[in-house]
Structure formats: C-alpha cells, structure tokens
Amino acid sequence: MxxxxxxxxxxxxxxxxxxxxxxxxxxxxxxxxxxxxxxxxxxxxxxxxxxxxxxxxxxxxxxxxxxxxxxxxxxxxxxxxxxxxxxxxxxxxxxxxxxxxxxxxxxxxxxxxxxxxxxxxxxxxxxxxxxxxxxxxxxxxxxxxxxxxxxxxxxxxxxxxxxxxxxxxxxxxxxxxxxxxxxxxxxxxxxxxxxxxxxxxxxxxxxxxxxxxxxxxxxxxxxxVDTTAVRILIFSIFMSGLAVAFIVFIIFLKLIGNATPGWASTLGSTLMILMLQSFLISLFLVFMVLQYRSQQHFxxxxxxxxxxxxxxxxxxxx
CATH class of the missing domain: 3.90.550.10 (Spore Coat Polysaccharide Biosynthesis Protein SpsA; Chain A)
Structure with a gap:
C-alpha cells in the first residue's frame, strides 16, 4: 500500500x-x-x-x-x-x-x-x-x-x-x-x-x-493536432483523387456525346473548385501545425x- x-x-x-x-x-x-x-x-x-x-x-x-x-x-x-x-x-x-x-x-x-x-x-x-x-x-x-x-x-x-x-x-x-x-x-x-x-x-x-x-x-x-492535421491532409488528397476521377469520367461522357449540355462543365468546374479549396485549407493547417511546434509551449x-x-x-x- x-x-x-x-x-x-x-x-x-x-x-x-x-x-x-x-x-x-x-x-x-x-x-x-x-x-x-x-x-x-x-x-x-x-x-x-x-x-x-x-x-x-x-x-x-x-x-x-x-x-x-x-x-x-x-x-x-x-x-x-x-x-x-x-x-x-x-x-x-x-x-x-x-x-x-x-x-x-x-x-x-x-x-x-x-x-x-x-x-x-x-x-x-x-x-x-x-x-x-x-x-x-x-x-x-x-x-x-x-x-x-x-x-x-x-x-x-x-x-x-x-x-x-x-x-x-x-x-x-x-x-x-x-x-x-x-x-x-x-x-x-x-x-x-x-x-x-x-x-x-x-x-x-x-x-x-x-x-x-x-x-x-x-x-x-x-x-x-499534428496527427489530426496530417490525417485531414491525407483525406483531402484522397477526396481530390476521387474528384479528379469524376472529372475524367465527365470529360469522357462529354467526348462520346452522352453528357447533358451544360451539366458536364458545371459539375466539373464545381468539383475542381472544391478539390483545390480542400487541399489548400488542409495544406495551410499542416503549415500552421509545423509553426506551432517550433514555438515555446506552456x-x-x-x-x-x-x-x-x-x-x-x-x-x-x-
């Protein structure tokens, strides 16, 4: 005891x-x-x-x-x-x-x-x-x-x-x-x-x-937060990969003439904007964490x- x-x-x-x-x-x-x-x-x-x-x-x-x-x-x-x-x-x-x-x-x-x-x-x-x-x-x-x-x-x-x-x-x-x-x-x-x-x-x-x-x-x-930031970045890269795959698929549909007029360009540009935004936000978060790790802590x-x-x-x- x-x-x-x-x-x-x-x-x-x-x-x-x-x-x-x-x-x-x-x-x-x-x-x-x-x-x-x-x-x-x-x-x-x-x-x-x-x-x-x-x-x-x-x-x-x-x-x-x-x-x-x-x-x-x-x-x-x-x-x-x-x-x-x-x-x-x-x-x-x-x-x-x-x-x-x-x-x-x-x-x-x-x-x-x-x-x-x-x-x-x-x-x-x-x-x-x-x-x-x-x-x-x-x-x-x-x-x-x-x-x-x-x-x-x-x-x-x-x-x-x-x-x-x-x-x-x-x-x-x-x-x-x-x-x-x-x-x-x-x-x-x-x-x-x-x-x-x-x-x-x-x-x-x-x-x-x-x-x-x-x-x-x-x-x-x-x-x-450092592990969290990296995991969010990996998830963002994965989702960006899916977005690229959808964009390629949309382009394929447009080339073979099966895409609804205006639908392919609208959806493709929307996916591209979301992909870039999520990736840049995740990257910014990672750099913030790296900056935090270099500071003196309480x-x-x-x-x-x-x-x-x-x-x-x-x-x-x-």
Missing part, C-alpha cells in the same frame, strides 16, 4: 457536493489507504463563497488551493498536479471530480491496479454510464471522431491514479493544460485502466452543457505559480 496518497479534487461552486464527497471518501476508502491520505482541493476561483466548514476528514489533512481566476476544469487539474509535484511528499496521486460521479470506492481499485503495474498511470474506464441518451449518443460520436482524427482510442476521463515516478514527467507535458487524458495519451507515458461504473452526482446540477461538451471534445482532439510545472492565489491547510483529523 502507498505510504502517502494525495487526492486532487478541482471544483467550481460545488461546495455542497464536495462535503458529501469527503464524507464518502471517509466511508469508502480502506483504512490502510485513508490514514495516509491528504486532500488537495483546487478551487477554480468559485463565484460562491464557502458557507459551511469542510466535513471532518479522517485522513491526514485538507489543503485548499485557490486560483486567481477561473481557468476551467482541465487547467485546474494541471495546476493541482504541478503543485503536488513541487510541494507535497506522496507516492501516488488521485485525480477525481468534486461532484461525486467518480465513486470514492473505485480509488481502492485504482490503488490495487497500480500495485500490479506500478510504472503506469491508471485510469478509471467507464463500464456503465448514468447520463441520458442524448449525452451518451454524442459521447459515442466524440470517441469515434477522436479515433478517426488521431488514430488513438480514448475510453476514459479525468478519474485516474498517477504514480510518483511519473508525476514529474506528467507536469512537464504542455498538452495537459488543454486536456488531461488527451495529454497523457500524447505524452506516451505508459497507462492502463480498470473498469468502473459512473456514480450519480451528490448535489447540485451538472455544469456540462452541449456547448461545453463540444469544447471538451475539441480540446481532447487539439492535443493531437509548461504547467514552470508556469502554474502565476495562477495560485493562496494555499490553506486544514487539520481535520478525528
């Missing part, structure tokens, strides 16, 4: 759910795990003040890291990981949401799996989801789009365990600033997963709407301090 475990919980206006989550952590974690566990709450500049004290935590302590401005869930995770890597002594780090949809009991599974594969990041892969049909439908589309555009498979979210020997590598991966699971895939740090069931929200309403879901999906794809481990307003420690042991 780990000597020291830190659970990073980013939250924005979820104080009520957070207190219920702490209570469930007390109840569901095995005694040998929780007695060496600390909580790091990353407050993403909440617009609502905390009106109730933290629920009594039977682990070591609770740290509250407050950000200067609202940055979003993924960036809050990156800042939390960077703070732990620099300031806290731990053997393993858990990343989980504050709303309770990541079941604390599954932390036991993550720890057990990590003992079997100590050099890998362990993700909680969803075996059963509790969202509505529309959300699950678009989530399937997102996974298919991710596979087509990046060549990778993504079947997990933020809920994960990071071993100490991978933490300092991870916080120097610039891509986790935009999307944590996508950044891990891009980094080529070895990872594995365990099957878990998604729990229900403990309190309040979800802040994930249709727009934020699309933005989250695009952020995951964006971390593999490194969470180096720059995270600019966003940290304060860190408070609460000793809440029984």
């Amino acid at each position: 780990p000597q020291n475990l830190v659970i990073i919980i980013p939250q924005f206006n979820d104080w009520e759910a957070l207190n219920l989550l702490i209570q469930k952590i007390n109840e569901d974690l095995r005694p040998e795990i929780i007695e060496n566990t600390s909580l790091l709450i990353v407050d993403d500049c909440s617009s609502k003040d905390r009106t109730q004290p933290f629920t009594r935590f039977i682990g070591k302590d609770i740290k509250l890291l407050t950000l200067y401005r609202n940055l979003g869930h993924q960036k809050a995770i990156a800042i939390g990981l960077s703070y732990v890597a620099e300031n806290m002594d731990c053997d393993q780090v858990i990343v989980m949401d504050a709303d309770g949809e990541d079941a604390p009991s599954d932390i036991n599974k993550l720890v057990t799996k990590s003992l079997e594969e100590p050099d890998k990041i362990i993700f909680a892969e969803r075996n059963k989801r509790t969202e509505g049909f529309l959300f699950r439908f678009f989530y399937i589309i997102y996974k298919l789009a991710f596979k087509l555009l990046t060549g990778k498979v993504i079947t997990f979210g933020n809920f994960s365990l990071v071993p100490k020997n991978r933490l300092k590598n991870l916080v120097r991966v610039s891509e986790i600033w935009n999307n944590y699971p996508g950044g891990v895939i891009r980094s080529r740090i070895p990872y594995s997963s365990v099957l878990t069931d998604r729990a229900t929200r403990l309190a309040g309403n979800s802040k994930m709407n249709f727009v934020s879901l699309i933005l989250h999906g695009l952020s995951a794809i964006s971390v593999m 490194i969470p481990a180096v720059h995270y301090r600019d966003f940290v307003e304060k860190v408070e420690t609460f000793q809440l042991m029984a």
Whole structure:
C-alpha cells in the first residue's frame, strides 16, 4: 500500500457536493489507504463563497488551493498536479471530480491496479454510464471522431491514479493544460485502466452543457493536432483523387456525346473548385501545425505559480 496518497479534487461552486464527497471518501476508502491520505482541493476561483466548514476528514489533512481566476476544469487539474509535484511528499496521486460521479470506492481499485503495474498511470474506464441518451449518443460520436482524427482510442476521463515516478514527467507535458487524458495519451507515458461504473452526482446540477461538451471534445482532439492535421491532409488528397476521377469520367461522357449540355462543365468546374479549396485549407493547417511546434509551449510545472492565489491547510483529523 502507498505510504502517502494525495487526492486532487478541482471544483467550481460545488461546495455542497464536495462535503458529501469527503464524507464518502471517509466511508469508502480502506483504512490502510485513508490514514495516509491528504486532500488537495483546487478551487477554480468559485463565484460562491464557502458557507459551511469542510466535513471532518479522517485522513491526514485538507489543503485548499485557490486560483486567481477561473481557468476551467482541465487547467485546474494541471495546476493541482504541478503543485503536488513541487510541494507535497506522496507516492501516488488521485485525480477525481468534486461532484461525486467518480465513486470514492473505485480509488481502492485504482490503488490495487497500480500495485500490479506500478510504472503506469491508471485510469478509471467507464463500464456503465448514468447520463441520458442524448449525452451518451454524442459521447459515442466524440470517441469515434477522436479515433478517426488521431488514430488513438480514448475510453476514459479525468478519474485516474498517477504514480510518483511519473508525476514529474506528467507536469512537464504542455498538452495537459488543454486536456488531461488527451495529454497523457500524447505524452506516451505508459497507462492502463480498470473498469468502473459512473456514480450519480451528490448535489447540485451538472455544469456540462452541449456547448461545453463540444469544447471538451475539441480540446481532447487539439492535443493531437499534428496527427489530426496530417490525417485531414491525407483525406483531402484522397477526396481530390476521387474528384479528379469524376472529372475524367465527365470529360469522357462529354467526348462520346452522352453528357447533358451544360451539366458536364458545371459539375466539373464545381468539383475542381472544391478539390483545390480542400487541399489548400488542409495544406495551410499542416503549415500552421509545423509553426506551432517550433514555438515555446506552456509548461504547467514552470508556469502554474502565476495562477495560485493562496494555499490553506486544514487539520481535520478525528
């Protein structure tokens, strides 16, 4: 079992759910795990003040890291990981949401799996989801789009365990600033997963709407933008080849006199314009990516301090 475990919980206006989550952590974690566990709450500049004290935590302590401005869930995770890597002594780090949809009991599974594969990041892969049909439908589309555009498979979210020997590598991966699971895939740090069931929200309403879901999906794809650009270019070349084949076929029909007057020239010119536009746009995207790769990137481990307003420690042991 780990000597020291830190659970990073980013939250924005979820104080009520957070207190219920702490209570469930007390109840569901095995005694040998929780007695060496600390909580790091990353407050993403909440617009609502905390009106109730933290629920009594039977682990070591609770740290509250407050950000200067609202940055979003993924960036809050990156800042939390960077703070732990620099300031806290731990053997393993858990990343989980504050709303309770990541079941604390599954932390036991993550720890057990990590003992079997100590050099890998362990993700909680969803075996059963509790969202509505529309959300699950678009989530399937997102996974298919991710596979087509990046060549990778993504079947997990933020809920994960990071071993100490991978933490300092991870916080120097610039891509986790935009999307944590996508950044891990891009980094080529070895990872594995365990099957878990998604729990229900403990309190309040979800802040994930249709727009934020699309933005989250695009952020995951964006971390593999170079691969995505090349795949789009290859697809564009393939479609251009089909367009050329159709144009040749149209010319053939016109030569043998089977083409409708005006139809061949109109369709042929339209295909030529679409072919040139798609190819040039794809080529422009590839050059933008090459330019991006030559620039200095944001490194969470180096720059995270600019966003940290304060860190408070609460000793809440029984």
